[in-house]
Amino acid sequence: MSHHIVIGAGLAGAAAAYSLTARGEDVTVLERHTPANDRGSSHGSARIFRYAYPGRLYTELVVRSRELWTEVEAASGVELIAVTGAIDHGDVRHTAGLAEIFEAVGVDHEVLDPARAAERWPQFAFDTDVLWHPDAGVIDAETTVNTLLDLASATGRARVLRDWTVAEVTRRSEGGFRVTSATGEFVEGDRAIVAAGGWLPALLGDLGLPQSFLSALPRFEVRQEQAFHMPYRDADESGGPRTVWPTFIHKSSEIFTYGLPGGRDAGFTGQKLAQFNGGRVIDSALDQDGQITEEMRARMIDYAKRHLPGLVPEPYAETTCLFTNTPNEDFVIDEVDGLVVVSACSGHGAKFAPLLGEFAADLAMGTGEVPDRFRVGA
Known part of the structure; x- marks a missing residue:
């Protein structure tokens, strides 16, 4: 020992x-x-659990990890991942390649054209094929x-x-x-x-x-990311969504964003969204200031107006989080x-x-x- x-x-x-x-x-x-x-x-309480990666190794590791998550949930009696499903889209997300990896590894999935995807998820605006995998969800970190x-x-x-x-x-x-x-x-x-x-x-x-x-x-690069919670347009009496919201990754030639149900962090009443690696670079966690910039707030409001018709494009909560990146x-x-x-x-x-x-x-x-x-x- x-x-x-x-x-x-x-x-x-x-x-x-x-x-x-x-x-x-x-x-x-x-x-x-x-x-x-x-x-x-x-x-x-809101981190994305997903299987979609452009390389097979990470997808296989997610499958292994999910088995361990299930063991921890069983041992503790606590739900740690809320299953919501996930959608991936955008002109540089390469959904066909992701779907090939899913097929090879055995991850349940479906590819929909923009019209069919819009019928299923009218709260989003799509202009490319959409990859759906139902076993994704949200981690309560x-x-x-x-x-x-x-x-x-x-x-x-x-x-x-x-x-x-x-x-x-x-x-x-x-x-x-x-x-x-x-x-x-x-x-x-x-x-x-x-x-x-x-x-x-x-x-x-x-x-x-x-x-x-x-x-x-x-080289390690630390970024102070900025995330914004925006309310659901079809909210019920409690402020929660009447329509089920999956997590999403939207990777286009214009912007790389992600979003997920905000969970306990913001009262379960909005979607959390952010630009991936859009925050300022700092030397380490010691240099963070927790500040939201007007530029990023305006950028995400504009993004929601154009791509997320199911949200009211007005942040009601904001937060920062650290990403420690390798090249x-x-x-x-x-x-x-x-x-x-x-x-x-x-x-x-x-x-x-x-x-x-x-x-x-x-x-x-x-x-x-x-x-x-x-x-x-x-």
């Missing part, structure tokens, strides 16, 4: 703690604020983090230290790691997993990583000398949370395989 230190209590860190304790390992989770706090990338940590803690093998800012990770002469806080406290363990999200770029130089590993890492949008999941780095990058990691935890635990324990595509320098 080993003692593992997990840095970061977002989706990836919580999933790693859960996976490790399920294997009989001891874990200490270090969180600079509180789990799933709104200064990170795992807060709130905050509830997922807390559920995973609760399951880990219930084993008696996990503790979570809140308001614990990591300042340095050093290797002990006798083996293992010492993690020191900004106030001088420390935790020691045999293995360390760093799942720090938008804080990772600022932390990299303090992890004691070999220069060869640091040099092989891709090719791939994840970084690798281990060097007992330290595991997990960066579920580029705004699409939430759906893989329980699988990321499995990958991190596998690397920490020296078991299992992580796709070479995610390994540094592979």
Whole structure:
């Protein structure tokens, strides 16, 4: 049995703690604020769970991840993914290629022309074929983090230290790691997993990583994304939609947007939408200011007017969220000398949370395989 230190209590860190304790390992989770706090990338109740990817690997990994989500829901008795279905469209979304991957992997789907799609979803305006896959949905990220940590803690093998800012990770002469806080406290363990999200770029130089590993890492770019909740035009007495709204991705030569039912974050009374990677670039999570720009607000109002006739194009709630991007949008999941780095990058990691935890635990324990595509320098 080993003692593992997990840095970061977002989706990836919580999933790693859960996976490790399920294997009989001891874990200490270090969180600079509180789990799933709104200064990170795992807060709130609305993240997209979808299967559509232009490469087969990610779609296959979503299928594996969904099996693990089902196991977590069964173990906790908590619904973490609300099934809504998803639509993909736009002149550069290449729905035919996505459908080919679905066919090969065995994901239920349907391709509709714009007229048929408009009949089914009159709340959208379509000008290309539309790919529909009914098993997609919405992840409650905050509830997922807390559920995973609760399951880990219930084993008696996990503790979570809140308001614990990591300042340095050093290797002990006798083996293992010492993690020191900004106030001088420390935790020691045999293995360390760093799942720090938008804080990772600022932390990299303090992890004691070999220069060869640091040099092989891709460039991390942190963006402060902006999302807007707009009310349903056909709202019922509670403000919820009378028409079922799926999640969507609209990728055109003009703009790349996504949207989903806003869930608890905005009272279940509107659709959440945003421009993908439309937020300003910052050095790390330390530099975020949570500000919405007039330019982005105007852009999304204009988008809703032209493409989402089922919404009242007037935001009633707004939020920011951090995306930590790599140049090719791939994840970084690798281990060097007992330290595991997990960066579920580029705004699409939430759906893989329980699988990321499995990958991190596998690397920490020296078991299992992580796709070479995610390994540094592979």
